[in-house]
Amino acid sequence: MTMKELAKLAGVSPAAVSRYLNGGPLSAEKRRVIHAAIERTGYQPDPAAQTLRTRSTDIVGLIVPKLDSESVSRLAAGASEVLDEAGFACQLGVSGNDPKKELAFLQLFQNRPAAGVILMGTVLTPELERFLQSTGMPVVVAGQNFKGVPCVYHDDYGAALELTRLVLSKGRRRLAYIGAIEQDAAAGEARRRGVQAGLREAGLDPELPVEISSFEVEGGRAAMERLLERCPELDAVLCATDRMAFGAMQALREAGKRLPQDVAVTGIGDSWAGEHVEPHLTTARFYYKTCGESAARLLIDRINDKDRCAPMQQVVLSYTIQQRDSV
Numbered sequence: 001m002t003m004k005e006l007a008k009l010a011g012v013s014p015a016a017v018s019r020y021l022n023g024g025p026l027s028a029e030k031r032r033v034i035h036a037a038i039e040r041t042g043y044q045p046d047p048a049a050q051t052l053r054t055r056s057t058d059i060v061g062l063i064v065p066k067l068d069s070e071s072v073s074r075l076a077a078g079a080s081e082v083l084d085e086a087g088f089a090c091q092l093g094v095s096g097n098d099p100k101k102e103l104a105f106l107q108l109f110q111n112r113p114a115a116g117v118i119l120m121g122t123v124l125t126p127e128l129e130r131f132l133q134s135t136g137m138p139v140v141v142a143g144q145n146f147k148g149v150p151c152v153y154h155d156d157y158g159a160a161l162e163l164t165r166l167v168l169s170k171g172r173r174r175l176a177y178i179g180a181i182e183q184d185a186a187a188g189e190a191r192r193r194g195v196q197a198g199l200r201e202a203g204l205d206p207e208l209p210v211e212i213s214s215f216e217v218e219g220g221r222a223a224m225e226r227l228l229e230r231c232p233e234l235d236a237v238l239c240a241t242d243r244m245a246f247g248a249m250q251a252l253r254e255a256g257k258r259l260p261q262d263v264a265v266t267g268i269g270d271s272w273a274g275e276h277v278e279p280h281l282t283t284a285r286f287y288y289k290t291c292g293e294s295a296a297r298l299l300i301d302r303i304n305d306k307d308r309c310a311p312m313q314q315v316v317l318s319y320t321i322q323q324r325d326s327v
Contacts, residue, residue, distance in 0.1 A: 001043050010037035060299065061109035061117040063093040063102055069215075070271050071288045072120065075142060078292025079118055086300050088115065099125045110137045116299045118142055118292075123183045138302035142295040144186050145314065150302060152294040152315045156190035156268075157197070159284035159319045163238060163266045164198025166282070167327055172236035172264055175199065176209040178223045178248055179240045187215075191240045191268060209234070213244045220247025228255050235263055236327075242267035242274055242283055249277065249326070264327040270320075279325030287317055 003021075007014040010033045020034045037043070060083050064072045080090045091114070093105035102122055109117050116138035122128065124146050132139055132149050141151035167175065177195050180187040196206035209231050213219035220239060224247065227234065237252075239245035245267030249259060257263045259279050267274065270285035294315055301310060 001041055006034075006037055006041065006043050009041065010034045058088050059091055059109075059112065059114045060088045060296075061093060061105065061114045062090050063095055063105045063117060063119045063122075065095055065097045065121040067094055071143075071269055071286070074288035075120060075292035075295075078289035078294075079142070079296040080292075082293050082296035082300070086296075088300075095122075097121075099123055099128060103127055103131060106131055106135070106139070110135055113137065116140070116303050118295050118299055121184075123181075124185065138299055138305075140295045140299040140302065142291055145190075145316070146185070148312065150298055150312055150314065152291050152298060152317065153186060154286045154291065154317050155319055156186045157194040159268055159286070159321075160191040160194025160238070160240075161198045161201075162194075162321055163268070163282070163284060164195045165201070166321065166323065167236045167238065167264055167266060168198065168202050168204075170236075170264060170327060173204065174231065174233055174235045175204075176211075176227045176231055176234045176237045177239075178211050178213050178220055178227070178237060178244045180215065181212060187240050187268075195238050213240070213247070215241060215243060217243050217247040217250070220244030221251045222247070224248035224251035225255075228252075237263060237265055239265065239267045242269045242271040242281060245281055245283070245326075246273065246277060249281075260326050266327060270322055274322070274324070281322075282324045282327040283322050285320040285322050287319075291317055 003017050004014050007017045012030050012034060016030050017034055020031060062076060062079060064076060066072060083090050095101040095105065102119065106117060114137065118140050120142045122141065122144060141149050143153055145151055145153040177192065179192045182188045199206045199208060209227055211223035211226050213223040220243060224237065227237065237248055239248055245265050249265055252259060252263050259265060267281050267283040270283045274281035274283050298313055
Protein backbone atom coordinates (compact mmCIF):
# COMPACT_ATOMS: atom_id res chain seq x y z
CA MET A 1 0.00 0.00 0.00
CA THR A 2 1.21 3.51 -0.87
CA MET A 3 0.85 6.67 1.15
CA LYS A 4 -1.66 8.00 -1.37
CA GLU A 5 -3.80 4.89 -0.97
CA LEU A 6 -3.67 5.19 2.82
CA ALA A 7 -4.64 8.87 2.59
CA LYS A 8 -7.63 8.01 0.36
CA LEU A 9 -8.79 5.32 2.78
CA ALA A 10 -8.52 7.74 5.75
CA GLY A 11 -10.21 10.54 3.82
CA VAL A 12 -7.28 12.96 4.20
CA SER A 13 -4.56 14.34 1.96
CA PRO A 14 -1.18 12.58 1.41
CA ALA A 15 0.43 15.64 3.02
CA ALA A 16 -1.55 14.99 6.21
CA VAL A 17 -0.34 11.37 6.29
CA SER A 18 3.24 12.58 5.79
CA ARG A 19 2.90 15.02 8.71
CA TYR A 20 1.43 12.24 10.87
CA LEU A 21 4.32 9.87 10.09
CA ASN A 22 6.99 12.53 10.61
CA GLY A 23 5.60 14.11 13.78
CA GLY A 24 4.36 17.29 12.13
CA PRO A 25 1.43 19.51 13.22
CA LEU A 26 -1.97 17.89 12.67
CA SER A 27 -5.44 18.12 14.16
CA ALA A 28 -6.56 15.52 16.67
CA GLU A 29 -9.34 14.31 14.34
CA LYS A 30 -6.95 13.74 11.43
CA ARG A 31 -4.55 11.93 13.71
CA ARG A 32 -7.42 9.69 14.84
CA VAL A 33 -8.58 8.72 11.34
CA ILE A 34 -5.04 8.17 10.05
CA HIS A 35 -4.17 6.03 13.06
CA ALA A 36 -7.34 3.98 12.51
CA ALA A 37 -6.49 3.45 8.83
CA ILE A 38 -2.97 2.30 9.71
CA GLU A 39 -4.37 -0.10 12.31
CA ARG A 40 -6.80 -1.60 9.73
CA THR A 41 -4.23 -1.98 6.94
CA GLY A 42 -0.98 -2.62 8.85
CA TYR A 43 0.66 0.08 6.71
CA GLN A 44 4.45 0.45 7.19
CA PRO A 45 6.30 3.47 5.71
CA ASP A 46 9.34 2.71 3.56
CA PRO A 47 12.42 3.48 5.76
CA ALA A 48 14.58 4.68 2.85
CA ALA A 49 11.90 7.02 1.56
CA GLN A 50 11.21 8.34 5.06
CA THR A 51 14.89 9.06 5.56
CA LEU A 52 15.02 11.06 2.33
CA ARG A 53 11.97 13.06 3.38
CA THR A 54 13.04 13.82 6.92
CA ARG A 55 16.83 13.87 6.42
CA SER A 56 17.09 11.78 9.59
CA THR A 57 18.51 8.33 10.15
CA ASP A 58 19.72 6.07 12.92
CA ILE A 59 23.04 5.41 11.15
CA VAL A 60 26.31 6.95 12.39
CA GLY A 61 29.50 6.69 10.34
CA LEU A 62 32.80 5.78 12.00
CA ILE A 63 35.83 6.46 9.80
CA VAL A 64 39.09 4.92 11.01
CA PRO A 65 42.59 4.70 9.47
CA LYS A 66 42.93 0.90 9.79
CA LEU A 67 41.59 -2.14 11.62
CA ASP A 68 44.76 -3.88 12.84
CA SER A 69 45.40 -1.31 15.56
CA GLU A 70 44.74 -1.64 19.27
CA SER A 71 44.01 2.07 19.62
CA VAL A 72 41.45 1.93 16.79
CA SER A 73 39.72 -1.15 18.18
CA ARG A 74 39.50 0.32 21.68
CA LEU A 75 38.14 3.63 20.38
CA ALA A 76 35.63 1.88 18.12
CA ALA A 77 34.46 -0.31 21.00
CA GLY A 78 33.83 2.72 23.20
CA ALA A 79 32.02 4.65 20.48
CA SER A 80 29.85 1.73 19.34
CA GLU A 81 28.74 0.90 22.90
CA VAL A 82 27.51 4.45 23.52
CA LEU A 83 25.88 4.71 20.08
CA ASP A 84 24.14 1.35 20.53
CA GLU A 85 22.70 2.43 23.88
CA ALA A 86 21.36 5.57 22.20
CA GLY A 87 19.69 3.56 19.41
CA PHE A 88 22.21 4.27 16.64
CA ALA A 89 23.81 1.69 14.37
CA CYS A 90 27.47 2.17 13.44
CA GLN A 91 28.74 1.90 9.85
CA LEU A 92 32.50 1.55 9.47
CA GLY A 93 34.72 3.14 6.83
CA VAL A 94 38.43 2.22 6.68
CA SER A 95 40.54 4.89 5.00
CA GLY A 96 43.96 3.22 5.03
CA ASN A 97 45.37 6.61 6.15
CA ASP A 98 44.43 8.02 2.72
CA PRO A 99 43.00 11.58 3.02
CA LYS A 100 41.13 11.16 -0.27
CA LYS A 101 39.37 8.06 1.04
CA GLU A 102 38.49 9.88 4.27
CA LEU A 103 36.87 12.65 2.27
CA ALA A 104 35.08 10.15 0.03
CA PHE A 105 33.62 8.38 3.08
CA LEU A 106 32.50 11.69 4.58
CA GLN A 107 30.75 12.64 1.34
CA LEU A 108 29.16 9.18 1.16
CA PHE A 109 27.78 9.48 4.70
CA GLN A 110 26.59 13.02 3.98
CA ASN A 111 24.72 11.96 0.85
CA ARG A 112 23.22 8.80 2.35
CA PRO A 113 22.46 10.65 4.73
CA ALA A 114 23.92 9.58 8.08
CA ALA A 115 22.91 11.22 11.35
CA GLY A 116 26.56 12.11 11.93
CA VAL A 117 30.15 10.88 11.70
CA ILE A 118 33.06 10.21 14.05
CA LEU A 119 36.35 10.69 12.20
CA MET A 120 39.48 9.20 13.76
CA GLY A 121 43.18 9.72 13.16
CA THR A 122 43.32 12.13 10.26
CA VAL A 123 45.49 14.74 8.60
CA LEU A 124 43.78 18.11 8.16
CA THR A 125 44.13 18.74 4.42
CA PRO A 126 42.66 21.93 2.88
CA GLU A 127 39.95 19.80 1.25
CA LEU A 128 38.98 18.19 4.56
CA GLU A 129 38.98 21.55 6.34
CA ARG A 130 36.60 23.00 3.72
CA PHE A 131 34.29 20.01 4.09
CA LEU A 132 34.20 20.21 7.89
CA GLN A 133 33.44 23.94 7.80
CA SER A 134 30.69 23.67 5.19
CA THR A 135 28.86 20.41 5.95
CA GLY A 136 25.52 20.46 7.70
CA MET A 137 26.12 16.94 8.99
CA PRO A 138 27.39 16.70 12.59
CA VAL A 139 31.02 15.52 12.61
CA VAL A 140 33.25 14.87 15.65
CA VAL A 141 36.98 14.25 15.29
CA ALA A 142 38.55 11.70 17.65
CA GLY A 143 42.27 11.64 18.42
CA GLN A 144 43.17 14.99 16.85
CA ASN A 145 42.79 18.63 17.91
CA PHE A 146 41.53 20.63 14.92
CA LYS A 147 40.76 24.31 15.41
CA GLY A 148 37.08 25.12 15.09
CA VAL A 149 35.97 21.46 14.92
CA PRO A 150 34.27 19.45 17.70
CA CYS A 151 36.83 16.91 18.85
CA VAL A 152 38.08 14.62 21.61
CA TYR A 153 41.83 14.18 21.79
CA HIS A 154 44.73 13.07 23.98
CA ASP A 155 47.37 15.24 25.64
CA ASP A 156 50.08 14.14 23.19
CA TYR A 157 52.36 17.06 24.03
CA GLY A 158 52.13 16.53 27.80
CA ALA A 159 52.73 12.78 27.58
CA ALA A 160 55.86 13.20 25.44
CA LEU A 161 57.15 15.97 27.72
CA GLU A 162 56.71 13.87 30.87
CA LEU A 163 58.38 10.83 29.29
CA THR A 164 61.33 13.02 28.28
CA ARG A 165 61.64 14.31 31.84
CA LEU A 166 61.62 10.73 33.09
CA VAL A 167 64.39 9.64 30.71
CA LEU A 168 66.51 12.68 31.60
CA SER A 169 66.01 12.01 35.32
CA LYS A 170 67.80 8.67 34.80
CA GLY A 171 70.93 10.48 33.65
CA ARG A 172 70.45 9.94 29.91
CA ARG A 173 71.75 12.79 27.79
CA ARG A 174 72.26 11.46 24.25
CA LEU A 175 68.61 11.22 23.23
CA ALA A 176 67.09 10.45 19.84
CA TYR A 177 63.50 10.39 18.65
CA ILE A 178 61.44 8.20 16.31
CA GLY A 179 58.34 10.07 15.22
CA ALA A 180 55.43 10.20 12.78
CA ILE A 181 54.94 12.57 9.86
CA GLU A 182 54.52 16.22 10.87
CA GLN A 183 51.17 16.45 9.04
CA ASP A 184 49.77 14.22 11.79
CA ALA A 185 49.12 16.94 14.36
CA ALA A 186 48.94 14.51 17.29
CA ALA A 187 51.38 11.64 16.81
CA GLY A 188 53.64 13.74 14.62
CA GLU A 189 53.88 17.38 15.61
CA ALA A 190 52.57 17.46 19.21
CA ARG A 191 54.64 14.51 20.48
CA ARG A 192 57.81 15.81 18.82
CA ARG A 193 57.27 19.23 20.38
CA GLY A 194 56.80 17.61 23.79
CA VAL A 195 60.15 15.84 23.55
CA GLN A 196 61.89 19.03 22.46
CA ALA A 197 60.27 21.00 25.28
CA GLY A 198 61.67 18.51 27.80
CA LEU A 199 65.17 18.92 26.41
CA ARG A 200 64.88 22.70 26.36
CA GLU A 201 63.61 22.69 29.95
CA ALA A 202 66.75 20.76 30.99
CA GLY A 203 69.03 23.21 29.20
CA LEU A 204 69.85 20.75 26.39
CA ASP A 205 69.78 21.21 22.63
CA PRO A 206 66.19 20.55 21.52
CA GLU A 207 67.30 19.67 17.99
CA LEU A 208 67.87 16.02 18.77
CA PRO A 209 68.37 13.35 16.06
CA VAL A 210 64.98 12.42 14.56
CA GLU A 211 63.85 9.67 12.19
CA ILE A 212 60.34 9.39 10.79
CA SER A 213 58.62 6.01 10.88
CA SER A 214 55.42 4.38 9.71
CA PHE A 215 53.07 3.23 12.46
CA GLU A 216 54.20 -0.39 12.09
CA VAL A 217 56.82 -2.33 14.07
CA GLU A 218 58.95 -2.67 10.95
CA GLY A 219 58.94 1.10 10.52
CA GLY A 220 60.31 1.58 14.04
CA ARG A 221 62.97 -1.03 13.40
CA ALA A 222 64.14 0.64 10.18
CA ALA A 223 64.15 4.08 11.82
CA MET A 224 66.24 2.75 14.72
CA GLU A 225 68.76 1.25 12.31
CA ARG A 226 69.14 4.65 10.64
CA LEU A 227 69.59 6.35 14.02
CA LEU A 228 72.31 3.89 15.03
CA GLU A 229 74.19 4.67 11.85
CA ARG A 230 73.97 8.40 12.59
CA CYS A 231 74.38 8.29 16.39
CA PRO A 232 75.97 5.01 17.54
CA GLU A 233 76.55 6.43 21.06
CA LEU A 234 72.93 7.38 21.79
CA ASP A 235 71.72 6.27 25.23
CA ALA A 236 67.96 6.75 24.92
CA VAL A 237 65.31 6.74 22.18
CA LEU A 238 61.83 8.11 22.62
CA CYS A 239 59.22 6.76 20.20
CA ALA A 240 55.93 8.32 19.12
CA THR A 241 54.07 4.99 19.49
CA ASP A 242 54.50 1.64 21.20
CA ARG A 243 54.73 -0.19 17.89
CA MET A 244 57.61 2.02 16.82
CA ALA A 245 59.24 1.28 20.18
CA PHE A 246 58.88 -2.49 19.70
CA GLY A 247 60.65 -2.22 16.36
CA ALA A 248 63.36 -0.01 17.85
CA MET A 249 63.99 -2.57 20.59
CA GLN A 250 64.45 -5.31 17.99
CA ALA A 251 67.02 -3.23 16.10
CA LEU A 252 68.89 -2.32 19.28
CA ARG A 253 69.17 -5.96 20.36
CA GLU A 254 70.41 -6.97 16.91
CA ALA A 255 73.05 -4.23 17.19
CA GLY A 256 74.26 -5.75 20.48
CA LYS A 257 72.79 -3.06 22.73
CA ARG A 258 71.59 -3.96 26.22
CA LEU A 259 68.17 -2.63 27.22
CA PRO A 260 67.99 -0.48 29.24
CA GLN A 261 71.63 -0.53 30.40
CA ASP A 262 72.97 0.84 27.11
CA VAL A 263 69.83 2.40 25.64
CA ALA A 264 66.54 3.33 27.32
CA VAL A 265 63.36 3.12 25.20
CA THR A 266 59.90 4.65 25.62
CA GLY A 267 56.66 4.48 23.64
CA ILE A 268 53.22 6.09 23.76
CA GLY A 269 49.84 4.37 23.85
CA ASP A 270 50.24 1.51 26.35
CA SER A 271 49.63 -1.44 24.07
CA TRP A 272 48.90 -4.74 25.83
CA ALA A 273 52.18 -6.08 24.41
CA GLY A 274 54.19 -3.54 26.42
CA GLU A 275 53.87 -5.66 29.54
CA HIS A 276 54.99 -8.82 27.73
CA VAL A 277 58.06 -7.74 25.76
CA GLU A 278 61.45 -7.84 27.47
CA PRO A 279 62.21 -5.43 28.97
CA HIS A 280 58.67 -4.27 29.72
CA LEU A 281 58.03 -1.02 27.87
CA THR A 282 57.80 2.34 29.64
CA THR A 283 55.01 4.27 27.95
CA ALA A 284 52.13 6.71 28.37
CA ARG A 285 48.70 5.14 28.73
CA PHE A 286 46.10 6.81 26.56
CA TYR A 287 42.44 6.07 27.27
CA TYR A 288 41.27 5.19 23.77
CA LYS A 289 37.99 3.58 24.81
CA THR A 290 37.13 6.68 26.84
CA CYS A 291 37.98 8.76 23.76
CA GLY A 292 35.49 6.76 21.70
CA GLU A 293 32.81 7.02 24.38
CA SER A 294 33.32 10.78 24.73
CA ALA A 295 33.29 11.33 20.96
CA ALA A 296 30.04 9.38 20.64
CA ARG A 297 28.35 11.36 23.43
CA LEU A 298 29.52 14.63 21.90
CA LEU A 299 28.19 13.56 18.50
CA ILE A 300 24.81 12.54 19.93
CA ASP A 301 24.53 15.95 21.61
CA ARG A 302 25.18 17.63 18.26
CA ILE A 303 22.72 15.37 16.44
CA ASN A 304 20.03 16.30 19.00
CA ASP A 305 20.90 20.01 18.74
CA LYS A 306 18.49 20.63 15.86
CA ASP A 307 18.91 24.41 15.98
CA ARG A 308 22.75 24.18 16.04
CA CYS A 309 22.80 26.43 19.11
CA ALA A 310 25.17 24.39 21.30
CA PRO A 311 28.72 25.76 21.62
CA MET A 312 31.49 23.92 19.82
CA GLN A 313 33.28 21.61 22.28
CA GLN A 314 36.83 20.29 22.36
CA VAL A 315 37.68 17.72 25.04
CA VAL A 316 41.26 16.85 26.02
CA LEU A 317 41.85 13.55 27.85
CA SER A 318 44.55 12.87 30.41
CA TYR A 319 47.17 10.10 30.39
CA THR A 320 49.12 7.98 32.87
CA ILE A 321 52.84 7.26 32.68
CA GLN A 322 53.53 3.52 32.95
CA GLN A 323 57.12 3.28 34.19
CA ARG A 324 58.51 -0.18 33.48
CA ASP A 325 61.85 -1.85 32.85
CA SER A 326 62.85 -0.22 29.54
CA VAL A 327 63.96 2.98 31.30
